[in-house]
Amino acid sequence: MTAVTVRATATAPRSRGSRGLVRALLRVHRSALLFWLMLVAVTAGALLWAYGPGADAAWAEYRDAGCGSGEPSLGCDLTGPAFARYDDILAVGGNLLGLMPLIVAAWAGGALVGRELENGTAQWAWVQSVSPGRWLAAKLAVPAALLTAGMLTLTLVHRLVWVSSGESLHRMMGWRTWHSVYLANGTAATAYALLGLAIGALVGLLLPRALPALAVAALAVLALSDRLSALRPHLWPPELATATDDYPETVGLIVEGGALTRNGAHVPIPDCMGSPGCLSERDITGFYAYYHPTDHFWPLHLVETGIVLTVAAVAVWASFALLKRRTGATA
Numbered sequence: 143m144t145a146v147t148v149r150a151t152a153t154a155p156r157s158r159g160s161r162g163l164v165r166a167l168l169r170v171h172r173s174a175l176l177f178w179l180m181l182v183a184v185t186a187g188a189l190l191w192a193y194g195p196g197a198d199a200a201w202a203e204y205r206d207a208g209c210g211s212g213e214p215s216l217g218c219d220l221t222g223p224a225f226a227r228y229d230d231i232l233a234v235g236g237n238l239l240g241l242m243p244l245i246v247a248a249w250a251g252g253a254l255v256g257r258e259l260e261n262g263t264a265q266w267a268w269v270q271s272v273s274p275g276r277w278l279a280a281k282l283a284v285p286a287a288l289l290t291a292g293m294l295t296l297t298l299v300h301r302l303v304w305v306s307s308g309e310s311l312h313r314m315m316g317w318r319t320w321h322s323v324y325l326a327n328g329t330a331a332t333a334y335a336l337l338g339l340a341i342g343a344l345v346g347l348l349l350p351r352a353l354p355a356l357a358v359a360a361l362a363v364l365a366l367s368d369r370l371s372a373l374r375p376h377l378w379p380p381e382l383a384t385a386t387d388d389y390p391e392t393v394g395l396i397v398e399g400g401a402l403t404r405n406g407a408h409v410p411i412p413d414c415m416g417s418p419g420c421l422s423e424r425d426i427t428g429f430y431a432y433y434h435p436t437d438h439f440w441p442l443h444l445v446e447t448g449i450v451l452t453v454a455a456v457a458v459w460a461s462f463a464l465l466k467r468r469t470g471a472t473a
Contacts, residue, residue, distance in 0.1 A: 163272055163280045172374060174249060175288070182292040185235055189299045191230040197307035199224040204314065218314070225311065232308055232318075235300050236326035239293070241340035243367060244360050250342025251359030252352040254281055259350030270326035274469045278343070285339055293332040295415040298324045320436050321395040324374075328443040338363045347464050367451065370446065377445040380432040392433040398450065399431040 168175055175332040198274050203225060209218040223228070231393045262418075268274050299362055312318040325331045345359040375397040383390040384402065389411075413428070414420035421427075434442065 143471040163276065164284055167280050167284050171254065174253065178288060178292060181238075182295060185238055185296055186299050188231050189235045189296070189303050192228050192235075193299070193303045196224075196228040196231060200228040200311055201307070204311070209314065213295060217339070222378075228311070229318075232300075232303060232323075235296065235303075236312070236323045236349040236452070237298065238325045238329040239296055242289075242293065243334040243363050244329070244405040245286075246335050246338035247345075247359040248356045250285070250339050251345040251349075252342075252356030254285065255343050255346025256350055256355030257352040259346065262354055268469065274465050275462065278465050282339065282458060282461075283344055286336055289335045289339060290332055293335050297326065297328065297331050299326075319394075320439055321434070322442070324439075329447045330441070330443055330450065333447045333454070334363075334367065337366065337450050337454040337457070339368070340454040344457045344461045345398040346465070347461055347468075370450065374442060374446060375434065378434065378438055378441045378448075379436075380434050382430060382432055384428055384430045386428040389429045392432050392435075392438060393430050394438070397432040397434065400429070401426045402430050 147351075202273050203222045204218075205221070207218060216466075240464060264277065267277055272280075279473075300323075304323060306320075307319065308323075320327070325334065342355075342359040346355045349355040349358055375395060380397045381394075383392050385391075389399065399411075401421075401424075402411050403409055404427050408430060409424070409426070411428070412420055412424055
């Protein structure tokens, strides 16, 4: 990229103020703003339907099948159309919250920063009305505020649905658990969306062309998200469960499991399970599992949120440092 040097002079027009800069930003990206508002409204409305009529219909269908009465019924192992509709809405809402970091990163890298550097509108703004630092601050602050408000709204509604009926319904059907809807029920979803914004802006500055920045930003956030999700079970000390006759029954996120020898060593479960002498020949006296129970949700979630926000803050700092280096501007 050719370096652009911007120096403030006594005759250069100054910014018309923060309000003018915000209005200009919203006007330029009004399509993205309208899409975001529509997405939040439609998703929140669908989740509220699941909270009310959807959950009521699913419970009625479950009871009509003879379930929940204590008597065995084969119909309790099957899902009906009411539960399917309820589950689909909850799944779409949760998956959308999980996909938002990629969408935000692609938009921030391609449209928010990369396109304006590519077509020269950013450089024109720097010499006409606003300093590079204030330009980048507005590019980050305004979308961050809108993202935070929308993501927290969707997270709160999704959590309302899950806590009120979702966890109980899915436990009855043996489907989703608290760790399968982990991101959608806490602060991490918002943190990852802000990470997508920060990474997208940084990539847009590094690759000032819309399409390459869009692709690289999305791939970078995907790689970071995969790495952090792999580290998730190790962000908080797990609980230990043991059993002598069979693998211990646990309800939660399994971190590690295996067999116990007589001297307490942890070994893999042998392939010969069920065969005569399989365990005694290997000196196996029991089984163990390290797992995260339900009450580990918030410790895990808050630690991960802090890590994600720290990475986002580093990306923001790198963006300002890179912009300062390339433009020579001090503000």
